[in-house]
Every structure is written in structure tokens, then in C-alpha cells.
Amino acid sequence: MKAQCSNCNTIQDIPKEYAGRNIKCLSCKTCFIAQRFVPPPPVPITAPLPEPGSVIMLVLVVLLVSYQSWAGTKGGCKLSGGAMEIRKEQFGKTKDGQTADIYTLTNENGVQMKLTNYGGIVTSLIVPDRKGQMADIVLGYDNLADYIKDSPYFGAIVGRYGNRIAKGRFTLNNVEYKLATNNGNNHLHGGIKGFDKVIWPAQPVRQNDAVGLKLTYLSKDGEEGYPGNLISTVTYLLTNNNELKIDYIAVTDKDTVVNLTHHSYFNLAGQGTCDILGHELMLDADRFTPVDEGLIPAGELKGVKGTPMDFTKSTAIGIRINQDNEQLKYGKGYDHNWVLNSSDGSPAPAARVYEPTSGRVMEVYTTQPGIQFYTGNFLDGSNVGKGGKVYKHRYGFCLETQHFPDSPNHPAFPTTILKQGKTYKHTTIYKFSTK
């Protein structure tokens, strides 16, 4: 088939299996997404046609150059069909002298993800826009020291309990547990030293259609106040379908509560470039869990219809965010849990985000019953991130798939109790494409 470079407009022959992939232009050597070139309608011929022999020569030369370029993938960006890669480097040392590594995963399409085994943090995720231009679409830092110093959970695994537990207390099997409080008098995202601040022993994963990293962490009985030795395994996979797939597994030797999630701040226009208010969001959720001023759910599942919480149809995030609405005031914007319509145990569509200027699309699928949509309301320009980018108010959004906040204190919510001998198992997929 023929494809036209979106950068220099050169039309070139490519094998049809490369359609939709990121390839290197034979002429200007930049990457572009190969789309079938449809020639414009013929214009009247005013100049004489070249000799038939010279046309054949030209076609042969184009084919030969194309073949050589695909056969030898030299330099520059990764060619479509290129080998998947995992590269490991040192990232730095924690305060107690542990080494953190950083892994660079690349899929066949040249999509690249970096992640560190400190907190299981995704530090960068580089995906194409509708013209094939690559950009990093997650917020984060260039070095470990900045993550250790001050990170609002950029890209991290959050646990043992993602989101809030009121007053840091809950009762399980008639025993009251007191957790570390780190958000006023509430417990947030696992406490003072949650799963985002520990080293996870890592093991690279190679599959037919994906590369990844398997991270394991033993959270000891009593850590941050939780009962039970909990072994969590989080496997990040970057697939050739341009998906970031996260599998969570956990087992415990004593009944406990668990709610693991992932906390990337996305900006599909490119990290640090602008706020996310122009992104359009669809949530497959007819209800949400209203909260009080401390962002603790009251227990009710409330319909979104007729409220600024209604994202059942794709809507720009910024259109209603500043409306005079109690829930938006409590959250200082969106910072709420939506009750997903489908939770039958298999990964079901939960959210879809479209960024109109780049054409990037992110779809979220999950086995979880809820999703926290947070619009970076606490970002205030004090975090200076990758490449010196300043992360201002609402420069990123999070879609944290999860059980509902404060579930241990709401028996009517889907349970977050993990019994000794049982296995906690969840999957979330973030899928990237363009339109």
C-alpha cells in the first residue's frame, strides 16, 4: 500500500501490515503513523507523460530503497515492526541506601514507557499523536531525588489502600485498627510511607506481544497500621496494541483490607504544555459517591443525571468544573469516585478521553467497581517536573481504578476485605490510539 509522510508529504510504498504503525519516512527520516494514502482526484494532464520505461525504473528504485530501509533499522526512532526492548539502568539511591532502577520498555510501534521500581512509578510514556509526532503524556520528574522529596503520587502504585479511610480507623473481625493519618485526620493512599515510596524487587517480562516488568512487595504485618503480611505483585505490560496493562495480585497471611491503584497524571497534549480542561471525557458510570468536605463518602450512590458529574456522554472536562456545586467545591474541582456501570469481573470499558488538538485518545478498561477522577486540583506550580516543565493548576488528570473510598467503614460498598488464603486479583488497561 501507499502511505504519505505527515512531515514531508513524500508518498511511499509500504507493506500493508504496517498500516497504523509508526514508521520512519524514507525521505526525511522522521516517524509518522502509516495511513493508507488515497490519491486526490486526477487533474487534467497539461505536461507530457514521462517515458513508460522511466516510470518503471522509478517504482523499482522506490521499492528497493523501501526494502533496504525496512531490512536495516538504522538509528533514529524505532521502526514499526522493530524489536520490543527492555533496558535497565540505575536511577539512584533511596535515603536508606537501597538502589532504585529505571527500566525503558519499547513496543514494536516505538511506544516507550519508563518505569522505576521505586514506588512502581511510570516516569514517562511516549505515544504518537494523529500525525505520528511522539510526546510524553505523563507528569513526573527526571530524577529519583525529586520523587523522594515531593511527589503527589506521580505515576505511582498506590496501596495498601488507595484513597481515603476516615479518621484512619476501621474494624475487622471485631478488632479496631488504627492507621497512619496523613491527610488531615484521615488516612490517604496507604499512609505516611505507602507503596509509592518503597522499593519493589523487579523482574523483566517478555511475552509474544508485550514487554513488561513484574514488581513484588512484601508489606509487613502492622505496616502503616494494617494487619497481615501482604505480598503484592503488580505487573506492568506495554503491549504491541499500544496498551499499558496492569495486573494486580495480592495474598495475605491474616485478614486485611486492600485497594491497589495506579496514579499517573495524564496530559494527552503532552506533559507540562497546558491544563487538561479541553480534554473530553466519557465515564461509563451513572452514579458517583458524594463526599463531605474531607472527601469522605457519605455512603450514598447518587445519580449523575442533571449534575456536573454527568460524563455519560463525552464532555470537555473544563465546561462545568467551576460551577456553583457543593461537590465541586469540596473537591476543588473533580476529585470523586464514580460507580462503574459494569463490574462483572472481566475488564470492562470505564472511561474514554480525547484530546482534540493532538487527536490522542485514551481508553480505560478495568475489573474494578469504581474510578477516581481527579483533575490535579492541588497542583499549583510548585512541582517542577521533567525538562523543567512547571506543573500548574490542573495540568494533569488521574483516572484511578479502584474500590470505593472508605469502603472498610461502609459495609454496603463492595468489600475491600482480603481474607487469609484468598487472592486479590484485578486488571486495568489504559489503551492509546488517535482519531
Ligand code: BGC
Ligand atoms: C486524591 C486527591 C489527592 C491526590 C494526591 C488523588 O487520588 O483523590 O484528593 O489530593 O490523589 O495527589
